[in-house]
Amino acid sequence: MSQQEVNCCQTYLQTTKCNNSPREQLQFLCPYSLHAHLLPERFGRRPHHSLFHTIIMTGRRDELAELKLKWANFLPTFEHSFLKEVRMCTPLAIKNNQSIAFEFTVLPEMCNIFKTLHGGSAATIIDTLMGWTIVAEPGQPHPFHVTTDLDLNFLNGVPEGEKVILRARVVGRNAAGVVVIDGQLVRASDGLVYVDAKQTLMHVDSGLIRGKNVTKTKKDVVQKMVESSEMEKDLRTERFNRLWRSSYSADLFTKYPTMWKLIYAKPGANLYEIQITQEATNSLGIVHGGFIATAIDSCTCSTAVTNKDIYRVSVALHVSYLAQSRVGDILQLRTKTINETDSRATVSATIFNKLTGAKIATGYQTVADIKPPAHTVEHYGDSKAHL
Numbered sequence: 001m002s003q004q005e006v007n008c009c010q011t012y013l014q015t016t017k018c019n020n021s022p023r024e025q026l027q028f029l030c031p032y033s034l035h036a037h038l039l040p041e042r043f044g045r046r047p048h049h050s051l052f053h054t055i056i057m058t059g060r061r062d063e064l065a066e067l068k069l070k071w072a073n074f075l076p077t078f079e080h081s082f083l084k085e086v087r088m089c090t091p092l093a094i095k096n097n098q099s100i101a102f103e104f105t106v107l108p109e110m111c112n113i114f115k116t117l118h119g120g121s122a123a124t125i126i127d128t129l130m131g132w133t134i135v136a137e138p139g140q141p142h143p144f145h146v147t148t149d150l151d152l153n154f155l156n157g158v159p160e161g162e163k164v165i166l167r168a169r170v171v172g173r174n175a176a177g178v179v180v181i182d183g184q185l186v187r188a189s190d191g192l193v194y195v196d197a198k199q200t201l202m203h204v205d206s207g208l209i210r211g212k213n214v215t216k217t218k219k220d221v222v223q224k225m226v227e228s229s230e231m232e233k234d235l236r237t238e239r240f241n242r243l244w245r246s247s248y249s250a251d252l253f254t255k256y257p258t259m260w261k262l263i264y265a266k267p268g269a270n271l272y273e274i275q276i277t278q279e280a281t282n283s284l285g286i287v288h289g290g291f292i293a294t295a296i297d298s299c300t301c302s303t304a305v306t307n308k309d310i311y312r313v314s315v316a317l318h319v320s321y322l323a324q325s326r327v328g329d330i331l332q333l334r335t336k337t338i339n340e341t342d343s344r345a346t347v348s349a350t351i352f353n354k355l356t357g358a359k360i361a362t363g364y365q366t367v368a369d370i371k372p373p374a375h376t377v378e379h380y381g382d383s384k385a386h387l
Contacts, residue, residue, distance in 0.1 A: 124290025177203025257298030
């Protein structure tokens, strides 16, 4: 690096108030020389000019190059967590930390047995990527934000093989660190809206995220909330267990909701249980919001289905995140049908820690009944297609 380049580096870093070490500063400014091994092939041929050279030649930041660099740096941490389900996404655009766009193609492993994008997969992508709208300014620490609420409206099914764009923009924020983001999953070819979304995030201290979850509940409340896994299973529970297990497929996104074990099934109310593994977490070691949304999405859909010829699909999903959960925790998910008609139902869900009784998340979903396509009946029999 020439002295002129060093001087330009120092000037740029001073203007961005960078307090990182010299090596970290260099890594930030020269991404394609020091981080080339992290850039996946889908980014295409590496550009001739690095982010550093762009700054020198134009005198301004290249926001998209910065975003791609940060995304590339995070990708290696995705491999052994639930975040691997978003690694196929590629940054497309960003503007002034206010709007962002990613693109991806719907792969078979992202789908349900309808061969359309699974509601849980859509929730995972949206929950993960919309927050990238507020990535840190250059040279500043990455801000820690957690999702507090996620609202999704499923407007159209997304077929396998479709190229999709997630676009999001900040619509509000306050001094307390609360940020509200609107987003949509749209068809790349013509902008047809598949999913409309709103996410609320809250800034938290990084120590609280990385620390242990110390939320506790009084003993009498715990005893009231926690159901015994030794409950006697009736014929209804056995039948639902067969349906639940039959929906598993290693090649589809249904492999994730079926990680939950069905404990019992009553008319309009089911109970599920899981012991959290690393596969369900994010890069910070806590359960990914997309995994929680996937569970609520699938478990509410499977509740109170009384007609084996009727399949359920998501219409609207809301999730509120209340506390953290980590590897080793045993969680239970209880569903309850709030309202049901001939063609629709609204089902609520509560996820809590079995040992402490602490509520991890609550949610509800509106689902619609449809007749199953012929290929789902042929290959999956009685299993509910949404699972």
